[in-house]
Amino acid sequence: MKKTRLVLVLVLFVLLFSFVPIEVTAQNSAQVCGPDGDISTMLAQITQTSVEKWLRDFSGENSVLINGVPRTIKTRYSHQLFVNNPNAMAYDYLHQELLKLGYVEDVTLTDHSYNYPKSNVLTEEILIQPDDELSYLETEQSISSQLSMPQAISPDDKAVWKNKIVTIPGHGPNADKFVLMTAHLDSTSNAANTLAPGAEDNGSGVSALMEAAYWLRFYKFDYTIKLIFFTGEEQRLEGSAAYVANHPEEMGKILGVVNLDMFGYDNDQDMCIELHVGEMASSNIVGTCFTDVNNNYNLGLSHDYITTGAIWASDHASFWNAGVGAIEILENMDAHPASNPAYGCGGRKDENPHYHRITDTIDKMYMPATFATVKAGVGTVASLANPMGKCFGGDPVLKATTQEESVLLTWQALAGAETYNVYRGTATCQGAMTQIAQVTTNSFEDTNIQFDRNYFYKIEAVDNETVCRSQLSNCAIAKVPTPQEPVEMFDLFLPLVIAGQ
Numbered sequence: 001m002k003k004t005r006l007v008l009v010l011v012l013f014v015l016l017f018s019f020v021p022i023e024v025t026a027q028n029s030a031q032v033c034g035p036d037g038d039i040s041t042m043l044a045q046i047t048q049t050s051v052e053k054w055l056r057d058f059s060g061e062n063s064v065l066i067n068g069v070p071r072t073i074k075t076r077y078s079h080q081l082f083v084n085n086p087n088a089m090a091y092d093y094l095h096q097e098l099l100k101l102g103y104v105e106d107v108t109l110t111d112h113s114y115n116y117p118k119s120n121v122l123t124e125e126i127l128i129q130p131d132d133e134l135s136y137l138e139t140e141q142s143i144s145s146q147l148s149m150p151q152a153i154s155p156d157d158k159a160v161w162k163n164k165i166v167t168i169p170g171h172g173p174n175a176d177k178f179v180l181m182t183a184h185l186d187s188t189s190n191a192a193n194t195l196a197p198g199a200e201d202n203g204s205g206v207s208a209l210m211e212a213a214y215w216l217r218f219y220k221f222d223y224t225i226k227l228i229f230f231t232g233e234e235q236r237l238e239g240s241a242a243y244v245a246n247h248p249e250e251m252g253k254i255l256g257v258v259n260l261d262m263f264g265y266d267n268d269q270d271m272c273i274e275l276h277v278g279e280m281a282s283s284n285i286v287g288t289c290f291t292d293v294n295n296n297y298n299l300g301l302s303h304d305y306i307t308t309g310a311i312w313a314s315d316h317a318s319f320w321n322a323g324v325g326a327i328e329i330l331e332n333m334d335a336h337p338a339s340n341p342a343y344g345c346g347g348r349k350d351e352n353p354h355y356h357r358i359t360d361t362i363d364k365m366y367m368p369a370t371f372a373t374v375k376a377g378v379g380t381v382a383s384l385a386n387p388m389g390k391c392f393g394g395d396p397v398l399k400a401t402t403q404e405e406s407v408l409l410t411w412q413a414l415a416g417a418e419t420y421n422v423y424r425g426t427a428t429c430q431g432a433m434t435q436i437a438q439v440t441t442n443s444f445e446d447t448n449i450q451f452d453r454n455y456f457y458k459i460e461a462v463d464n465e466t467v468c469r470s471q472l473s474n475c476a477i478a479k480v481p482t483p484q485e486p487v488e489m490f491d492l493f494l495p496l497v498i499a500g501q
């Protein structure tokens with residue numbers, strides 16, 4: 001999230017540039033997204049432990065392996081993400097972990113590169129201050145005007161930054177249309193070049209997208225889903241503005257955008273968040289779907305549903321400027337009149353005092369609220385994309401048979417599966433497993449074994465073209481005993497003793 005210092009020149013730009021027309025609307029009274037059994041199952045399987053892991057990984061609480069080397073992500077400041085800073089390798093880690101989930105480089109896992117003017121750094125230092133106390137109206141004017149400012153960048157005055165895009169292809173008649181789930185990867189602080197953990201802002205949104213990347217690949221959807229990790233958000237929404245500008249043909253095909261930025265701080269533990277929906281009817285569809293999901297699956301959130309006066313200070317604003325329906329999911333940062341039935345936070349303000357500081361760490365967050373909001377975000381995107389069932393009719397059932405010097409794995413073939421990934425572990429069924437093979441048949445013989453050792457196997461079915469896959473099979477355990485030494489047979493000759501000789 002941004003709170004930028006308003007300077008006189010930016011006020012002039014507000015007067016010069018206009019925004020996309022909007023239609024004032026209240027929340028839909030009718031349900032937009034109904035309950036769905038598959039989404040219910042999906043949300044029930046998301047765990048708070050997994051959400052916490054992503055938060056800790058990306059905010060420097062955990063040491064992580066990046067290309068086999070232990071690293072700690074101390075800052076995600078965009079100026080440090082792309083200059084080989086060993087303490088700012090969040091983008092590399094993100095890419096690595098998405099590859100592990102089966103997304104294919106340059107196919108379903110792509111980069112969107114854009115230019116950031118180096119000369120903007122000084123302006124950024126002047127405009128962006130962690131202690132800024134501007135009103136939302138001033139913030140909206142400042143950021144919106146900057147989004148409209150054309151920039152001519154000389155080759156010597158640009159840095160190349162990137163947004164990471166995960167694409168989950170649609171399977172229905174609307175496969176050429178999109179539902180977007182977005183969050184900014186970058187962070188900032190009062191010491192941004194060296195330490196900007198950004199656990200809530202915006203490790204929370206990153207964790208939501210990582211959970212979506214994991215769980216959505218098990219299902220088919222009518223619409224194509226894009227998960228976009230923006231950078232440059234802390235630099236006046238540079239990443240999302242560049243994405244919108246570079247994809248004009250896509251804007252008219254987007255059903256809606258769910259932007260998650262800075263949620264999970266909940267000091268009063270009232271489970272109340274802000275939904276910044278704005279005044280376009282298309283945004284209202286997305287916002288109402290979010291509240292439907294919260295109600296349908298009993299996620300326990302309450303909210304301020306904000307239309308008039310919604311903030312523009314995050315990446316959803318780039319889509320609003322293009323006339324695309326979008327919502328921003330935010331902590332309860334401001335107080336809204338309790339007398340208005342659209343506002344469910346009781347007129348309370350519960351703003352994170354660690355915002356844009358080196359103290360924005362996971363221990364300041366209230367994990368039940370974080371966890372519920374992650375599930376609501378994932379559920380909203382899945383609902384908008386129109387679920388069409390699991391990727392396959394079922395998940396594979398695995399059988400392991402020990403042979404003299406190998407383990408034979410067999411399973412029933414699944415219709416639509418192109419390949420099967422075979423995983424093996426050596427600790428427990430719940431322990432870490434390594435992929436040891438990818439096969440096109442429904443059997444695999446593991447000959448790379450040690451005798452008298454337990455091996456734990458699982459497989460998954462994959463449709464390679466669409467990243468659609470089954471969930472992991474049951475765990476099959478096998479141990480090949482050491483072969484017994486054969487009994488050697490030999491003839492025994494005894495001398496013949498004749499009596500009397």
